[in-house]
Amino acid sequence: MLSIFRKNTFLVDLIEGITxxxxxxxxxxxxxxxxxxxxxxLIREFENLGIKNFVATPHVIGEYYPNTPETISKAYGELKPHLSDSIKLGYAAEYMMDQHFTEIIENDQILPITKKKxxxxxxxFQPPINLNEILFKLQNNSFSPILAHPERYSYWHSKDLQKYENIRSRGCDFQLNMLSLSGHYGKGIQKTAFQLIENDMIDLLASDVHRKDHIEKIQNxxxxxxxxxxxxxIIQNSKNLFS
Structure with missing residues (x-):
């Protein structure tokens, strides 16, 4: 709960009801x-934060995590019967932008998080050499990209944020990880996260939670x-995305 005696607000005071x-x-x-x-x-821990709506986004990364709509749907089917009616769960994916991803686009195997997002x-380590080509192909197929955790790409870190501005000009929304605000990934990433916030370059917020201790860090x-x-x-924008 918010308190007039607090010097700072906790993030969990703000995110109740977010998807x-x-x-x-x-x-x-x-x-x-x-x-x-x-x-x-994990879902029970989220409930304690007032979050009951989810779109699950497993990795799709070439041979490392070669997930497909079928494998993701199967995992969803294993989990869904165990959840109460108060939990709203959908599924999509987090796609690594590589050559495999261009094939997924061409084969019409994309799972958007909502609408065409x-x-x-x-x-x-480095952006894809053909990044502009990938974005063009995605958008040419009527999809709109949301770039996950831009603050974590250290090769873009700079005072002038020019590389961030360039990618945003190509139609990418930016999604900030809650964990980046905690210093979980390091002080440099935390600093860049707040730098992007201060320059109005963050559009959306989500957790990127993998483990229980991630939620514990978000609480603090x-x-x-x-x-x-x-x-x-930013949080309101994130809610509006699913309204």
Whole structure:
């Protein structure tokens, strides 16, 4: 609960009712929950934060996580019967933008998170050489990309944010990880996360939760007055995405 005696607001004070559209809660198909029991435990922890609506987004990464609509649907089918009626669960994917992804687009195998919005990511080592081509192909097929955790791509970190501005100009929305605000990925990523917030370059917010300790860290994130208003708008945008 909000309190007039607090110097800072906690992030969990703001996110009740949000749809978490980036997470790894489906069992046994990527580096997230391994079993149905782990999936249920994560969802119960989310419920304690006031989050009951989810779009599960397992990784789709070439040979590492070669998920398809069929494998994702199967994992969803294993979990869904164990959830109460108060939990709303859908499924999509988090797509690595690589050559395999272009084949998925061409074969019409895309699972959007909502409408025609598609969650995509890049390698943490370097962007794809044909990034512009991939984005063009995606958009040419009437899909709109949401770039997951832009703050985590350290090769784009800079004072002027020019590379971020360039990719946004190509029609990418930016989705911030809640965990990035905690310092979980390191101080440099935390700094860039707030830098992007301050420059109005973040459109949406989601958790990217893989494990229970991730949720525990989210519970402890404090938001200063400096960032409060902008984060409130980002959270509202995230809610509007599914309205």
């Amino acid at each position: 978490d559209f980036h997470n790894h809660i489906l069992p046994g198909i990527d580096d997230g929950a391994k079993t149905v029991e782990e999936s249920i435990e 598609v969650l995509v990511e890049m390698s943490y 994130i404090k938001i200063s007055k400096k960032h409060l208003k902008t984060l409130q708008q």
